[in-house]
Amino acid sequence: MSFPERLSLPLTIIVFCLAAFGGGEAACPEVTLTREVLNDGFHRDLISKMELGAIIEHTADCRVMIKERLPSGLYVDPYQLASMQQHNVTEVLILDSIDVEAPEYLSMEHTLFVYAKPDPKCAGCFSAVVPIHIRYHQPSEEREEALVILPSPQLLVRCKTDLLLEMCHMHLEDAPCSVRDKTACHWTDVTFKPVPEVVLQVPVGLKQHGFMVCTVTILVTLFCSVMIFAAVWKHGQF
Template sequence: MAGGWRQRRAGALLRAGLAALLCALHVQAACQDVTITQELLKEGFHRDLLLKVELGVVGKDTGGCTVAARTHLPPGIYVDPYELASLQQQNLTKAVLLPDVIDVEAPEYLATDVLVLLYMEADPGCSSCFRAALPVHGRYHQPAEDSEKALVVLKNPEVLVCCCDSGLSAECWKPAEVEAPCSGKTSGSCQWYSIPHKPVYEESILEVPVGLRQHSSLVCVVTLLVTVLCSSLIVAAVCKYGHFSLMSP
């Protein structure tokens, strides 16, 4: 009797341990099966930031959820709020900027970081993939001593999920403080969760052309000469082709 009871107890403990192990492995797989890819397309100052997220195991249960990427743009990169508003009117992208007022004319050394919450759309070619694109622009930098390029490092974004409609949750998700609605259709905010992910690349680097300090005098002289020449041509054209009339008092 005692031996059979011990065997049944040992069997129950073994089954409970296996169930806990399988549950832990499932949660671990769900936490580790999220990958994100970040790319900077085009060349020069005006680029497109392309983000791709593959949820993998998590993606099978995210029906009714909204996926977004929260990224910090360093001072060397900015988003034009007027361009973004035009794209949102055309339903080409959806994003929230913090702060929402950005000085697009400020140089890099006078600018501040910008926080962007970029809503992602489902990828038709992949059932558990999401993607989004955002136009970004490089700022002017101060002249350098010995390099004609300044490097702007863009870290990988944070993957966020909001499941206000489905109520889905996972043990590996952490609540995130985000004051933004789940989608463009809702006005109120809801609870967002941060998902651990594995980046394909650690970071993206934007190369911005800059001038050299030793060329400052030459640039100033040439600029002054061109300004004087253009002003003289304008004055000569006005004197030659302009019509003047003297008004009697």
């Protein structure tokens, strides 16, 4: 082997090591996140799919969590999530108290910790389904709809080794270990390809229709009350 050939092998190894461990974000495997909202009306399903790419090739037994910040116009039902968790459909941890009956203008934003599940059909892929609900908004003067914007989430990964942190030069963040274990664990904040914000359209009433709506509601309520009273009087036993 000639001297240039003998020199090329060590140089190749050095360049590879520098690219893998000293190249910053450029050396980090590309992570993709796609989001989709299904169904119509006030009850939707937020589907998130992550593909970690080459990360899984370097680490084993990784867990993926999505940190969502729901605006005041959206909420999740804790009882519905608990039922889905019992059937192993989804795992969502909520640390804030949620009033499912409150309208948008009396609510605050809250944070969700969504623990994604691995996709058996795709290596290094994870997915999560979260049912979200839209709150009622105040009537408007002119517009018949309002916009609710769901910002881009934060993607956290936790593995048994620190190789991911060394490869990508990312920072750690403390977050609950799991739905059942709320103690803080070290998660790696993973950057991913930018995704557009999720924008939901919400129908709202017009203020000038307030008198008509109230009048019709009162009349229908009185009519139904009279019909119920008449049925009880005719068929009831006193």
